[in-house]
Amino acid sequence: MNVTTPSKIEKLLAAGHLAVTSEVGPPRSADGHEIEHKGNLIKDHVDAINVTDNQTSVCRLCSLAAVIRLKLMGLEPVLQMTTRDRNRIALQSDILGAASFGINNILCLTGDHQHFGDHPKAVNVFDLDSIQLIQTVKLMRDEGRLLGGFEFQVKPQMFIGAAANPFAGPNVEMRVARLAKKANAGVQFIQTQCIYNMDKFKEFMRLAVDRGLTEKVAILAGITPMKNVGMARYMQKRVPGMDVPEEVVKRIAGVPKEKQADEGITFAIEQIEEIKSIPGIKGFHIMAIEWEEKVPEIVERAGLYPRPQVN
């Protein structure tokens, strides 16, 4: 894989290492120190840190400001950007702004519908979708052009990522076809939806490998530890596109309440160990939702520490 940007994730992958990323959710206030605090909790155990963009359509401190703050701390951020709230003018403007601070990774998302969040009466934008955002970043980076045609000299140097959900409908074949579409659009890395249904994930990876997609796109497996059986049930029943088999819920439910968090962490570590042997896997994206302090333990116990260094 030829390195195309200064992205640390890209360099690590090119050197043949498994990449480890994680994420922080910004606060629902102007408290920038919370970003610093969460970044400091995980910075030595991951290669890059995503900052979510008003996830589940709940209004928060913006991902652009938060990634700049992490960058100024010397960390490697991934700017998550959804197309729900901004049109192509605002999206491209934010990409230029992020790049001006040396943000070298972007995760292109369509975003959850506003119906889920704290402003369900808002209008949505969706001028572009995730795949068109991938195309846009690629156009800006590789050709120094905006969608409107304007040409500029100082280009954003961004390693382009996106999400993939192997578990959403209608079937794994279509989900691999959509991965192929993202690859055709120019995506370079993928962070997957949280994996609980291992059989289905293996099927997804097998098809992706067969089609040669894992040669074009680095797939990082999404891992989210369960805090307790309530969370497991919620993810199983209430989160669209999430596939939590009953045996996973039973496993967490099978231990006393005070031990469920430990069981969730142990399960996550076992998943990482198992996924490491799946052909085509290039790393892990650990999403410890409002549980960032557990990321170092997961990374260490999963044998992913210390993190390799690249220049």
Next chain:
Amino acid sequence: MIRAVPKPLEEIIQYVNDYDKLLIAGCDGCVTVCEAGGLKEVKILGSALRLHFAQANKPVVIDETSLTRQCDKEYLAQLRDSIDNYDAVVSLACGCGIQFLADMYDTKLVFPGVNTSFMGVTEERGVYSERCQGCGTCILAETGGVCPIARCSKRMLNGPCGGSDKGKCEVSPEMPCGWQLIYERLKTLGQLDRFEKPVDPKDWTSSRDGGIRKIVREDLRI
């Protein structure tokens, strides 16, 4: 066709409560088909308003009519000789008809009697659903005859998103995922190759965001 639903009676009463002579004007077009603003609904609203004013001991003249269409001038012109008999008109036409009526009789108070909802189809009597958002550049040839602008809740041109679950949209378990429908149709038609080709950003200039849209057909003008 355009679909509409009657406004709540209480809202219409608020509009007309201070007037003595009212005309309720229906439309024989789309709103008749979806049973929101045709002659039948005009009569129902008329009866309800008469009852309301009778209970309030207020004598009010309420006349009823329905025009062939309120979106064409020649039918609106039929009101010319009688419109001055009224203080206000409640139009049960769609938003287009209401505005065209107000345009023609620009000194007359005109109130809406329906909420105009969307362009859609009759799934069964009393069940209507949206099919077209009038974006002005039809892409149904590429999407197996299913419109992602109208039928994907994120109007994605490269769907489905990761929230599509068992054929349903993340917004509601009642709502079919538009992109799953497109996928199934393309599969049936043997056109799945279309599915993997990224669709470029859409030119929305023919859509809703450039002020009112206008069609001038020189071939039809007299």
